Amino acid sequence: MTTPHLILVPGLMCDAASWAPMLPALQGHAQVHVVDHGQADDLVTMAQQILDAAPETFHLAGHSMGGRVALEVMRMAPERVQALALLGTGYRPKEAGAAGEKEVQTRQALLDVAQRDGVRMMAQVWVQNMVAPSRLTDAVLIEEIVQMFQRKSEDVFKRQIRALLARPNASDVLQQLRVPTLLMAGEWDTWASPQQHQAMADLMPARPTVQVVTGSGHMMMMEKPEAVAAHFVSWLKL
Structure with missing residues (x-):
């Protein structure tokens, strides 16, 4: 086969x-x-x-x-x-209305962090809600995720957010x-x-x-x- x-x-x-x-x-x-x-x-x-x-x-x-x-x-x-x-x-x-606007604001807030403080800082914020609570103290896992994000630019982040919102x-x-x-x-x-x-x-x-x-x-x-x-x-x- x-x-x-x-x-x-x-x-x-x-x-x-x-x-x-x-x-x-x-x-x-x-x-x-x-x-x-x-x-x-x-x-x-x-x-x-x-x-x-x-x-x-x-x-x-x-x-x-x-x-x-x-x-x-x-x-x-x-x-x-x-x-x-x-x-x-x-x-x-x-979604239309308030729910959709909330999503836009949430994503824009992360983009603002990336543009102001860098992708690494944004990733450190983002990851807090992206792994199980028990893994937040796993420094190796968290750093692997943060470094992965850091390999891409804030411009790529902006482009991918645009894709998701549309x-x-x-x-x-x-x-x-x-x-x-x-x-x-x-x-x-x-x-x-x-x-x-x-x-x-x-x-x-x-x-x-x-x-x-x-x-x-x-x-x-x-x-x-x-x-x-x-x-x-x-x-x-x-």
Whole structure:
């Protein structure tokens, strides 16, 4: 049996380091390619970049913003995706009214910190809500996340925020999914909760079970790589 190509799509300000801890467990199960969003400032462009560089068919996994990009790939070329994994992500557009304005203000506040005090300082603020409470004292993990963010500029941060605020509604994509789909959420993830992933599952024809990663926040691949990898290995065999 041919080993499938697996394209991994990182989230906001993330790179290959976000997936690295789980990759050893995937050896022999997939040929792994990690995406770099470059200077793109909208999800459709990010998705098109993936399609332009990808093999003819592939497995696709996206985390956070990367999950939304993966859904745009599915919208554009569903026939090329053999299986889909969505981790710590969502599907709704920015809300109208006060809720949407609150999101804009929250993201702008982080951008202001990055532009005023640097990306490292912004990352130190951001990470406080992105890992499980028990991992906030894990200095090695926190520094790995902060350094990952620091490798990108405040301009890239601004571009990716612009992409997220303009995100489309992906409900229709979920309703039309016909490929094996893995849904994963961190137990402590407040940005992309298990309940949000259940709402996504309820839209899908196959109604997949949401796999909740115990003891993890938003950065599940770095917090609990063994648990995430185990689910990936099972999914790759479907």
